[in-house]
Amino acid sequence: MHGILSGGLETFLGLQQILLTGFGVFMGIIIGVLPGIGPLLGVILFTSVVIHISPVGGMGLLIGVYVGGSCGGAISAILLRIPGTPIAAATLLDGYPMAKKGKSPEAVGLAIVASSMGGLLGGAALVFVSPLLAEIALKFGPPEYFALTVTGLIAIAVVARESTLKGLLSACFGLIIASIGTDPFTGYDRFTFGYGNMMGGIRLVALLVGLFAISEMFIQIEQGGLNIKPNIKAFRPPFSTVLTVLRNFVNLIRASAIGTFIGALPGTGGVASSFISYAMAKASSKEPEKFGTGMPEGIIASEAANNACCGGALIPSLALAIPGDPITAVLLGALMLIGLLPGPELFRQYPDIVGGLFLAYLAANIFLFVLGLLFTPLFVSILKIRKNRLIPMIILLSIVGTFAVQASIFDVWSMWFFGLVGYVMRKRGFPLAPLVIARVLGPIVEPAFRRSLILSGGSFSIFVERPIAFVILIFNVILLIWTSVPPDKMRSARVALVRLISKRSYS
Amino acid sequence: MLRVLKIPIALIFILLLVGGLSSLGYAKYPTRPLMWLCPWGPENESVAMGRMVAEEMSKILGEKIMVNAMPGGSGAKALKHVLSQPADGYLLLDAWVAPLVFVVLNRPDIGYTYRDFEPIGHISFMPFTLVVRKDSPWKTLDEFVKHARANPGLKYNATGAISVPHAVMATFLKKAGIRARGVPYPGLAGGIKDFLGGTLDFTIGNFWVKAVYGDQTRTLCVFLNERHPWFPEIPTAKEQGYDPGFGDSGMGWDTLAVKKGTPKPIVEKLRAAYKQVATSEAMKAKLKKLNFWLVHKNPEGCMKLWEDSTRNLKEGIEILKWEKAQFK
Numbered sequence: 001m002h003g004i005l006s007g008g009l010e011t012f013l014g015l016q017q018i019l020l021t022g023f024g025v026f027m028g029i030i031i032g033v034l035p036g037i038g039p040l041l042g043v044i045l046f047t048s049v050v051i052h053i054s055p056v057g058g059m060g061l062l063i064g065v066y067v068g069g070s071c072g073g074a075i076s077a078i079l080l081r082i083p084g085t086p087i088a089a090a091t092l093l094d095g096y097p098m099a100k101k102g103k104s105p106e107a108v109g110l111a112i113v114a115s116s117m118g119g120l121l122g123g124a125a126l127v128f129v130s131p132l133l134a135e136i137a138l139k140f141g142p143p144e145y146f147a148l149t150v151t152g153l154i155a156i157a158v159v160a161r162e163s164t165l166k167g168l169l170s171a172c173f174g175l176i177i178a179s180i181g182t183d184p185f186t187g188y189d190r191f192t193f194g195y196g197n198m199m200g201g202i203r204l205v206a207l208l209v210g211l212f213a214i215s216e217m218f219i220q221i222e223q224g225g226l227n228i229k230p231n232i233k234a235f236r237p238p239f240s241t242v243l244t245v246l247r248n249f250v251n252l253i254r255a256s257a258i259g260t261f262i263g264a265l266p267g268t269g270g271v272a273s274s275f276i277s278y279a280m281a282k283a284s285s286k287e288p289e290k291f292g293t294g295m296p297e298g299i300i301a302s303e304a305a306n307n308a309c310c311g312g313a314l315i316p317s318l319a320l321a322i323p324g325d326p327i328t329a330v331l332l333g334a335l336m337l338i339g340l341l342p343g344p345e346l347f348r349q350y351p352d353i354v355g356g357l358f359l360a361y362l363a364a365n366i367f368l369f370v371l372g373l374l375f376t377p378l379f380v381s382i383l384k385i386r387k388n389r390l391i392p393m394i395i396l397l398s399i400v401g402t403f404a405v406q407a408s409i410f411d412v413w414s415m416w417f418f419g420l421v422g423y424v425m426r427k428r429g430f431p432l433a434p435l436v437i438a439r440v441l442g443p444i445v446e447p448a449f450r451r452s453l454i455l456s457g458g459s460f461s462i463f464v465e466r467p468i469a470f471v472i473l474i475f476n477v478i479l480l481i482w483t484s485v486p487p488d489k490m491r492s493a494r495v496a497l498v499r500l501i502s503k504r505s506y507s
Numbered sequence: 508m509l510r511v512l513k514i515p516i517a518l519i520f521i522l523l524l525v526g527g528l529s530s531l532g533y534a535k536y537p538t539r540p541l542m543w544l545c546p547w548g549p550e551n552e553s554v555a556m557g558r559m560v561a562e563e564m565s566k567i568l569g570e571k572i573m574v575n576a577m578p579g580g581s582g583a584k585a586l587k588h589v590l591s592q593p594a595d596g597y598l599l600l601d602a603w604v605a606p607l608v609f610v611v612l613n614r615p616d617i618g619y620t621y622r623d624f625e626p627i628g629h630i631s632f633m634p635f636t637l638v639v640r641k642d643s644p645w646k647t648l649d650e651f652v653k654h655a656r657a658n659p660g661l662k663y664n665a666t667g668a669i670s671v672p673h674a675v676m677a678t679f680l681k682k683a684g685i686r687a688r689g690v691p692y693p694g695l696a697g698g699i700k701d702f703l704g705g706t707l708d709f710t711i712g713n714f715w716v717k718a719v720y721g722d723q724t725r726t727l728c729v730f731l732n733e734r735h736p737w738f739p740e741i742p743t744a745k746e747q748g749y750d751p752g753f754g755d756s757g758m759g760w761d762t763l764a765v766k767k768g769t770p771k772p773i774v775e776k777l778r779a780a781y782k783q784v785a786t787s788e789a790m791k792a793k794l795k796k797l798n799f800w801l802v803h804k805n806p807e808g809c810m811k812l813w814e815d816s817t818r819n820l821k822e823g824i825e826i827l828k829w830e831k832a833q834f835k
Binding site: 142181182189201337343349407408447 | 542548554555576581583610618669700704705719
């Protein structure tokens with residue numbers, strides 16, 4: 001691990017890499033502040049840029065957008081009571097009341113400081129845990145990979161906020177899209193309808209930009225209010241918020257630990273981590289009744305957790321090539337675009353690049369601290385941009401970005417098509433995240449399954465005989481059974497669980 | 508208003524005039540950037556190789572050459588794309604043996620053959636090797652063959668299911684009287700982890716494997732007619748009596764090509780520019796760092812390689828089918 005970090009210094013310490021990471025954070029905060037455009041969309045829009053930059057510089061840019069975007073949403077949550085991103089929803093609970101009391105500079109300052117510190121703690125976990133995990137994963141063969149990817153597929157569908165059935169359906173749709181193109185085992189075409197352009201499958205960037213960016217623009221246009229300009233005054237957060245956060249270090253460390261752990265679980269992400277962390281902070285507080293009225297602790301718990309979550313989510317993504325959420329799925333896609341195959345082999349072949357990515361992540365959180373506090377007035381005034389200026393800009397960026405990846409007009413048409421698909425799916429309450437995860441995991445899970453059967457000569461016993469694969473598969477079965485429990489029974493079980501946890505933390 | 512626009516309008520007219528005159532002259536090629544199309548994904552080393560060669564060529568031609576990766580259908584997507592574009596010499600194809608010859612043999616319905624392309628010059632050869640782990644009991648090819656004959660069902664990384672390296676390895680194994688299981692992976696790199704981790708017993712290798720994993724592996728033989736100058740210590744399979752018999756066709760190779768029907772003067776200009784780059788020692792050394800063995804061949808030599816490979820590799824397709832049927 002020492003080698004990884006020192007190698008990383010060489011690849012990261014260059015003007016281009018550092019500036020790009022800082023720029024990424026800056027753009028990330030702006031993207032996070034704008035309602036409706038979260039870090040996911042930001043990372044997607046910037047993905048097409050990275051192929052023209054050095055690997056660490058390009059990924060630094062994306063990681064910066066990821067980190068900045070995960071924090072930026074807090075600003076609009078606090079000031080407008082609209083979370084810029086869903087992951088800032090828990091921040092709203094105490095952030096908005098604080099702003100109403102006239103303490104918006106303090107609230108925004110707390111959010112930024114807590115985010116960057118939580119992110120740094122999550123980064124520490126990333127640096128220590130992921131090389132170990134990669135070391136273990138080197139022993140994993142096709143059966144283990146098959147079992148692991150199935151876990152990823154089930155988990156993302158299950159934790160989807162909408163119904164599990166719709167989540168699973170969405171994941172199946174993603175798997176079907178993943179199977180378009182040439183069958184890797186026979187060389188024959190699947191679902192290409194004799195169309196040469198589809199031999200390579202649907203490009204991930206086109207799919208993502210369509211599903212998320214284009215469909216979001218449709219929905220924004222539909223919602224109206226294209227000319228509204230909120231009336232907000234710019235301000236600068238006081239530096240004393242740093243001290244407030246440090247005084248709450250127990251809360252900070254707990255929130256970061258929760259965020260990292262939940263981020264590392266496949267399927268769960270920022271939203272869950274910030275709410276759980278908020279609940280835990282409330283439960284262990286001496287004055288829980290004051291939560292929701294503008295408690296700084298509430299903001300710290302939520303923001304530290306959702307940024308630590310980024311570091312956590314990167315752990316399985318880099319070490320196992322199994323993304324924890326849609327954003328890391330896109331990051332993995334970008335990594336492949338620039339010619340690096342994520343997974344345990346990456347740690348062995350390119351330790352310097354892995355180290356560079358670690359440092360970019362840590363640096364992004366430091367940038368978040370500095371840029372966030374320095375440019376708050378600017379970020380606040382971003383909220384005044386009208387939608388009728390913003391929407392055409394984003395659509396233009398989407399088209400250019402999608403085209404730039406492979407100079408292919410077919411990709412642009414795919415983008416529009418999936419824009420419509422995404423719009424319809426959202427209208428009917430189908431979650432999009434399982435589709436994306438399935439599109440990324442599909443090309444891993446299917447060959448892993450078929451490869452396992454070739455290894456065993458067609459016998460399914462290979463999944464039982466190998467202990468690690470067997471244990472993971474059993475876990476998958478439990479997960480599936482757990483989800484088939486009716487929701488009302490589940491709710492009472494969940495309440496009991498929360499009670500149990502909060503009792504423990506009192507004693 | 509009009510006064511403001513005067514200068515831009517005048518400039519546009521001048522540009523149109525110059526453009527019109529130069530297009531009359533036809534011999535002016537190239538007048539805009541070219542594209543070098545690689546049929547593999549951006550993670551493939553051949554994209555980096557393409558950038559190096561393209562950069563030197565663009566210095567000679569005086570226009571930028573952009574390198575674009577277009578994976579899909581074992582490379583067939585890129586070849587089909589070239590054929591769908593005009594034959595104007597602005598789209599160069601890095602034609603690898605897999606899409607140009609092997610895919611066509613496997614799928615005669617694919618819609619093109621090598622005759623639809625015009626060679627510019629040969630780029631590289633990539634000889635294949637047989638590699639085992641350093642901790643394995645087999646020190647020589649003979650020991651390996653003896654063990655594998657007695658223990659049918661050893662597993663190896665076959666790279667692509669329908670690929671030239673797989674065909675070479677399967678043919679070698681069959682002729683040596685060995686029945687083994689070829690496990691397909693996305694390319695050589697995709698299966699190296701399972702090979703090193705112990706899931707597989709041996710692997711198809713090349714000089715990249717030797718360079719990157721030399722300390723953990725042992726290369727038992729190389730599938731060449733003679734020992735390779737880079738690694739004279741590696742014996743050939745042929746000298747030990749196990750020749751798969753493909754000769755030059757049994758290597759990974761690629762040729763720079765354009766669509767057939769490209770005007771003769773343009774083809775000649777490209778050939779001259781490419782030859783100048785490909786015969787320079789500096790470029791050879793550069794590509795060696797990426798483990799590409801740069802060997803220049805004239806256009807006739809390229810055509811012969813295309814024809815020979817189409818003839819020789821046909822047997823490989825049959826042997827792949829045979830191998831697949833062994834462990835049902």
